[in-house]
Amino acid sequence: MSRLSLSDADKQARDWFAETTQSLGCKVTVDAMGNQFAVRPGTQDGNPVYAGSHLDTQPTGGRYDGILGVCAGVEMLKTLNDNWVETSFPVGVVNWTNEEGARFPKSMVSSGVWAESIPLEDAHNLKSVIPANDTATMKSELERIGYLGSTPASHKSTPMAAHFELHIEQGPILEAENRRIGVVRGVQSYKWFTVTVRGKDSHTGATQFRHRADALLTASKMILASHKIAHRHSALASSGILTLKPGSTNTVPGFVQFSLDIRSPKNETVDEVEAECKEAFKQIAAGADVDSGTAPSERQCSVEWKTDFVSPATFFHDDCIKCVQEAGNDLCGHGEVKDLDIGSWGKAMTSGAGHDSVYTSKRFPTSMIFVPCRDGVSHNPAEYSSPEACADGANVLMGAVLRYDKL
Amino acid sequence: MSRLSLSDADKQARDWFAETTQSLGCKVTVDAMGNQFAVRPGTQDGNPVYAGSHLDTQPTGGRYDGILGVCAGVEMLKTLNDNWVETSFPVGVVNWTNEEGARFPKSMVSSGVWAESIPLEDAHNLKSVIPANDTATMKSELERIGYLGSTPASHKSTPMAAHFELHIEQGPILEAENRRIGVVRGVQSYKWFTVTVRGKDSHTGATQFRHRADALLTASKMILASHKIAHRHSALASSGILTLKPGSTNTVPGFVQFSLDIRSPKNETVDEVEAECKEAFKQIAAGADVDSGTAPSERQCSVEWKTDFVSPATFFHDDCIKCVQEAGNDLCGHGEVKDLDIGSWGKAMTSGAGHDSVYTSKRFPTSMIFVPCRDGVSHNPAEYSSPEACADGANVLMGAVLRYDKL
Ligand SMILES: NC(=O)NCCC(=O)O
Ligand SMILES: NC(=O)NCCC(=O)O
Numbered sequence A, B: 001m002s003r004l005s006l007s008d009a010d011k012q013a014r015d016w017f018a019e020t021t022q023s024l025g026c027k028v029t030v031d032a033m034g035n036q037f038a039v040r041p042g043t044q045d046g047n048p049v050y051a052g053s054h055l056d057t058q059p060t061g062g063r064y065d066g067i068l069g070v071c072a073g074v075e076m077l078k079t080l081n082d083n084w085v086e087t088s089f090p091v092g093v094v095n096w097t098n099e100e101g102a103r104f105p106k107s108m109v110s111s112g113v114w115a116e117s118i119p120l121e122d123a124h125n126l127k128s129v130i131p132a133n134d135t136a137t138m139k140s141e142l143e144r145i146g147y148l149g150s151t152p153a154s155h156k157s158t159p160m161a162a163h164f165e166l167h168i169e170q171g172p173i174l175e176a177e178n179r180r181i182g183v184v185r186g187v188q189s190y191k192w193f194t195v196t197v198r199g200k201d202s203h204t205g206a207t208q209f210r211h212r213a214d215a216l217l218t219a220s221k222m223i224l225a226s227h228k229i230a231h232r233h234s235a236l237a238s239s240g241i242l243t244l245k246p247g248s249t250n251t252v253p254g255f256v257q258f259s260l261d262i263r264s265p266k267n268e269t270v271d272e273v274e275a276e277c278k279e280a281f282k283q284i285a286a287g288a289d290v291d292s293g294t295a296p297s298e299r300q301c302s303v304e305w306k307t308d309f310v311s312p313a314t315f316f317h318d319d320c321i322k323c324v325q326e327a328g329n330d331l332c333g334h335g336e337v338k339d340l341d342i343g344s345w346g347k348a349m350t351s352g353a354g355h356d357s358v359y360t361s362k363r364f365p366t367s368m369i370f371v372p373c374r375d376g377v378s379h380n381p382a383e384y385s386s387p388e389a390c391a392d393g394a395n396v397l398m399g400a401v402l403r404y405d406k407l
Helices: A008-023 A067-082 A109-114 A120-124 A138-144 A173-177 A215-232 A267-285 A318-332 A387-406 B008-023 B067-082 B109-114 B120-124 B138-144 B173-177 B215-232 B267-285 B318-332 B387-406
Strands: A027-030 A036-040 A049-054 A091-096 A162-168 A181-187 A189-198 A236-238 A242-245 A255-264 A302-311 A346-351 A366-371 B027-030 B036-040 B049-054 B091-096 B162-168 B181-187 B189-198 B236-238 B242-245 B255-264 B302-311 B346-351 B366-371
Touching (some): A008 A067, A008 A091, A067 A162, A067 A387, A109 A120, A162 A318, A181 A318, A181 A387, A189 A215, A215 A255, A215 A267, A215 B215, A318 A346, A318 A366, A318 A387, A346 A366, A366 A387, B008 B027, B008 B036, B036 B067, B049 B067, B049 B387, B067 B091, B109 B120, B120 B138, B162 B387, B173 B181, B173 B346, B181 B387, B189 B267, B215 B236, B215 B255, B215 B267, B255 B267, B267 B302, B318 B346, B318 B366, B318 B387, B346 B366, B366 B387
Parallel strands (some): A049 A091, A181 A346, B049 B091, B049 B162
Antiparallel strands (some): A027 A036, A189 A302, A236 A255, A242 A255, B027 B036, B036 B091, B181 B366, B236 B255, B242 B255
């Protein structure tokens, strides 16, 4: 699946979402970030309990990441209709814009604006990084595809009773341990950076190593160093984007820019890895890194960091976690659920990936439901969850929403 | 200077070259690679002695690399005219196409076809690597700008008595030793490769190091390894191009491709560095490189090599070298030149960069003249040679051509 946020393909999916939920009796609101809120009335007025996720994907993504959560929400609306179920309060489904942060490089940016954690203007001005040389911004693309809504993008304009998000695990644990449901307690901490290395363009054949300021060799050392530092802290560091200039076989590149994504369950660990990388990169740029095999140089590179995105560790709401647990037990269960204890059908876990639930949880009670996916593979066309796993997830999602509605 | 081969800017420079040399009394021939040969008649017919170089540049190049050699050739034609000099045989100036190998990634490709070392079809089918996403080939661009000549690109159709090439040194030696002229004896050996690393796209937040096949981390290790291996052999290894897929901050890249340029004065050393890099890259891709700080992984990458260009070590012709030496002595000299001994004004040297003279020397007597350039900088807009150095070079170029004409 390749459905970059606010592309023509995304517009098609959005149109489908609006038409489908309207035909199921919902009122659909679009806000200034293109977030779509579909609401089915309850017997009383009040803030809806939402099921939410996203319909955008990575450039070479799968068919489940985000999509499962939205489709299971739509399925919930159908099931409630088919069974003439009336909820006490409204229930809704939300499609959040650009959750992936792939095209516009801030993940969960639109739930972030809605939570008032990210300024609207910063989000609107985000520039596309895919396709290459694209000059579109979020705002220009929202306008182009007709999804720059008139409702302010704010939790004040579209408040919630609670937010539940069903998602594939994107990791291998549930599959390996043969569990049907992940009861997600929170999301790990992460930060995104753009690192810029400046050296000097020079001739590959006529410039000795000692006269070079090779930005690509320097960036290569930095990427390797970030990996080692993260590994030492049992954290993660990853570079997914790298561009360079001028880009000729026989010119040593004088300019390299790369992304750096640092994650750990603990904020302090992310900060430590960041600090150690900053120190190490400074040493590497100055040629002061100690490595016996590399050639010394009289010329240095410079290094510059830009922080693109910060998502501190998130801890979900006990009431929501309990609703998921009880719904899991209803579906798969054996015996009674003691407090926050989970049966062998499920597992309490922390998400490695960020989700819009990170931002909804800043304003309203939130939690998530994971289902197993094959080999833990995600952000890859091979992503797969069985129909049974998807159905499990959809059942627990609806169960949790209905339990919260009762609460 | 940014004048990529066969661009609109290159067409302008070519038009200037044709008009100028024609106005100086030359007949201009264009061959099937767009090489331009301007010939000034002598008192007798026969193969011309050529001064030659190139007018194309790197994407962020200088104003001397190649251009000095062609302009000094044109200046030679003017000087001969102004002084009513008649040469015994014709003399000429040649502008070789795509010497840089920057846009079409084979350096000296058009002198290579002319020397019958590179098949015409391979050259015509070369695809542009700059600008990104360009689909042009050498042939389509030659046609587009009107420089697909009707003369076969072959030394048989446009033979030479000899070829002399004036060029900036592109290195720091002449400047450091305060010498006015480099008497170039030959060109070092080099090979160009494209290395492709395939791993697996995966989620940066949800994929532990041990489940990754990270093509960018792997390529980073390879670039660093090639640097160390080359350093150990007192050779050079450089990567100037790197592209990756899919290119998203939160997807571990599953595909990386980079260029590798290996050089040494000795063919055997280039071969040794190549062989050691091949072995090292295989180990790195398989995760079998021994490095205490990196995380082990259950998933491997694959690595694939493509050889793009091979230019073995070149040794120029004694007669031509002697002409340059004598012309240098005429200009700067002190006393007699003993055999291949050079006065303090000059220095015998080997070129680190490739030049079209590599290919002309395969067919006809050839040598080169270097002049100092500031800080040895080339393939950079800061490239600079003083007017005095340029004039020295032009004088020695004309002196060498006239001496060879007498020979
Ligand atoms: N679920 C998911 O893939 N979210 C994207 C944000 C992240 O990078 O974690
Ligand atoms: N002189 C020069 O820059 N030639 C380009 C070919 C090479 O890479 O050496």
